[in-house]
Amino acid sequence: MNKLNKGLFGLSGKAKESLIQKALEKRSARAAENDAAEAPRRSAFGTRKSVSDDLCRFDKLPGYKELLVQKLAADELKIDNPFFRLHDGIASATSVVNGQACINFSSYNYLDLSGHPRISGAAKAAIDQYGTSVSASRPVSGERPVQRDLEQALARIHGTDDAVVFVSGHATNVTSIGYLFGPKDLVLHDSLIHNSVLQGIQLSGAFRLSFPHNDWQALEQLLEQRRHEFERVLIVVEGIYSMDGDHPDLPRFIELKKRHKAFLMVDEAHSVGVMGARGHGIAEHYGIAGDEVDIWMGTLSKSLSGCGGYIAGEQALIDHLKFSAPGFLYSVGIPAPMAAASLEAIRVMEEEPDRVSRLCERSRYFLERAREAGLDTGRSAGYSVVPILCGSSIKAVRLSNMLLKRGINVQPIVYPAVEEKLARLRFFISCAHTEEQIDATVQAIVEAQHQI
Structure with a gap:
């Protein structure tokens, strides 16, 4: 219950416990009735060590209890649920x-590109030519020209050798970090980094340390103190932080990664299409060459009006991910209509x-x-x-x-x-x-x- 004693919804721990108790009393009563009904049947099979029913009930999971607190608190305070609002049509301004x-x-x-006639038209044409799904992973189902055209366009935006597209932005970080790094490695990340990066680090088994938000001096101290303890080191920052709308001093982070022989990864989910004169992201904003950063990550669902994520970088990195990363190798390829939409979005962004x-x-x-x-x-x-x-x-x-x-x-x-x-x-x-x-x-x- 420790997590419930934090400041959720401004309620005290006692108030939250009371809300949970009210909601669970009826369920507990029903569970007791079920137990009584099942007792004769269980006795027929002899006596075994008892396993709590809580271990096979979803309503007893800690995460569900936190959700329950929010719902009950909102009901108690007569606050309408602001989430999952129904949109009817294109959502832009x-x-x-x-x-x-x-x-x-x-x-x-x-960039007001989702719903743009050219982009919708490109997706519709791709449906007519390729259908709505490629139906398997790309190594199995083969390539569609529009998939490779998109990856080459993304590589050009970032000034890298190549790029590889995944069907999910979240999964892009999870599978790439999870596959490339391991228990002998260290991942240093901004304290406000996205959940997908944290999940990727957990999957990798690497040692994890965070540094205060955008504080390159604190990162420098960590590198000086801990770099020698590990084999490979990855530093992860974002181009624009989606909760706060600020960005890192990227040249400082590049200098640190070079001096301490580390990899640098920049998550550009919210900065491509936003920063730089052509929308090419934080590197264009600072006038930095693409190969100054080891791993560029981005998503297709924001400025680029599609769905999925990608990694851009040197050829060895991209080949390694395409042939071995589980999230690419064992996952369906990006549908041609989505690839076509994002490719056309890049063209419109650069033309306008x-x-x-x-x-x-x-x-x-x-x-x-x-x-x-x-x-x-x-x-x-x-x-x-x-x-x-x-x-x-x-x-x-x-x-x-x-x-x-x-x-x-x-x-x-x-x-x-x-x-x-x-x-x-x-x-x-x-x-x-x-x-x-x-x-x-x-x-x-x-x-x-x-x-x-």
């Missing part, structure tokens, strides 16, 4: 949520660089207006992601629901995804947002905060 037209800030459609510049302008505008209004935007640097810190999960959820009634859709981020005191609304900006929409949104936040 606007959307239709639960039948209501809204300004939308809950989509990674940064004003989408990237407009996104940056709108993001900075949102950040400036929010700060002028006295809103706490945390660490945001004004690149596509702007959080509004609320101070508690309850406030974040209530504010999200109040804004929805005003025609503004934005999701709350609550404990345990972030610390309770750092609960927030997370605004994803699109190049399609207008200054008028942003002005109206900031004003609505200020007014709604006074009503909480």
Whole structure:
């Protein structure tokens, strides 16, 4: 029960235990009745060491209890569930949520390319030519030209030899880190790194250490103290951090990885399409050559309007992953329609660089207006992601629901995804947002905060 004693939803440990008890009393009573009914049958098979029924019940799992606390607390406080809202149509700067037209800030459609006629047309043409699935892993089912065309385009964006595409962004990190590193290795990661990286490290069996967010000096100290204890060392950072909207001083991390003979991996899920004049990411932003970073990772589901993830790097890395990484070798290949959509998104992004510049302008505008209004935007640097810190999960959820009634859709981020005191609304900006929409949104936040 230790995890339940943290600040979830602003409730005390005693209050949470009470909520859980109420929910489980009826279930326990039903379980007791079932046990009584089963007792005669069990006695016929003799006496064995008893195994608790809790070990074969999903409602007794610790994770389920945490979910139960959130649901019961919301019911007790009469707070509507802000998650899994129903969208009817393309979600970009606007959307239709639960039948209501809204300004939308809950989509990674940064460049307004999901739903673009050229991209939808490319996906439809690929369906006609290849169908909806390649039906097996690529070593088994073979290649489709559009899959390789996409990988070569991604390699060009990152300035690397080649790239390999996986069917899931999360699985890309899990299988790549999990396969490439092992128990004799060390992985050093930013304290705010994505869950997929943590899962990959756990799978690898490597020793794991985190360093304070974006603190290259702290990383340097760790490398000086611990590098000699391990064979290979991997440093992992993100291009843009999706919770906070800031980015690392990449040249500093490159210098450290060279000096200490380590690998450097950059997760560009939220920075491709956002940073750099052409949307080529954090390397373009800093004017860094692609081979200065060992492993580039990215996703296709955000600026590139598809689904899946990828690794870009030197040929030896890509060949190794394509022929041996379990998440590629034993998983179905990316469907041709998704590959075609992302490939066409790259083409449109590069042909229309004003989408990237407009996104940056709108993001900075949102950040400036929010700060002028006295809103706490945390660490945001004004690149596509702007959080509004609320101070508690309850406030974040209530504010999200109040804004929805005003025609503004934005999701709350609550404990345990972030610390309770750092609960927030997370605004994803699109190049399609207008200054008028942003002005109206900031004003609505200020007014709604006074009503909480």
